Amino acid sequence: MHTDPNCLFCKIVAGKIPSKKVYEDEELFAFHDINPWAPVHFLIIPKMHIPSLAQATPDHAALLGRMMVLVPQLALQEGVNPYPNGGFRLVTNTGEEGGQEVHHMHWHVMGGPRPWLRG
Ligand code: 5GP
Ligand code: ZN
Numbered sequence: 001m002h003t004d005p006n007c008l009f010c011k012i013v014a015g016k017i018p019s020k021k022v023y024e025d026e027e028l029f030a031f032h033d034i035n036p037w038a039p040v041h042f043l044i045i046p047k048m049h050i051p052s053l054a055q056a057t058p059d060h061a062a063l064l065g066r067m068m069v070l071v072p073q074l075a076l077q078e079g080v081n082p083y084p085n086g087g088f089r090l091v092t093n094t095g096e097e098g099g100q101e102v103h104h105m106h107w108h109v110m111g112g113p114r115p116w117l118r119g
Pocket of ligand 1: 033101103
């Protein structure tokens with residue numbers, strides 16, 4: 001599997017940097033954001049180093065589909081209230097103008113009662 005030894009999130013996947021794990025399987029990893037904006041705020045990432053959604057290709061379609069289906073399951077597991085009165089927000093910042101700071105693709109899942117710190 002492709003990883004980048006200098007990448008922060010590859011180091012988190014490898015356990016070289018500690019994180020509060022939400023979920024792990026062979027392909028995917030999810031963990032709490034260190035600086036949450038909302039009562040529930042976790043990140044879901046592929047274990048393989050894909051810099052951003054901009055590099056997604058048809059080869060990644062199954063992986064991305066699995067990630068997407070996992071989002072509502074993990075959101076409920078982590079305590080968001082059910083749809084439609086609860087719900088969550090799914091965000092992936094892509095590139096500099098998209099506001100991306102860590103260049104290993106990650107999807108933010110945010111939820112829980114308002115107000116939130118941002119958004
Ligand atoms: P971006 O701005 O790239 O979309 O989001 C990067 C996110 O990673 C930010 O929300 C930031 O709080 C989070 N983050 C940065 N460094 C760490 C870290 O070392 N551990 C964890 N758990 N989250 C981090
Ligand atoms: Zn990486």
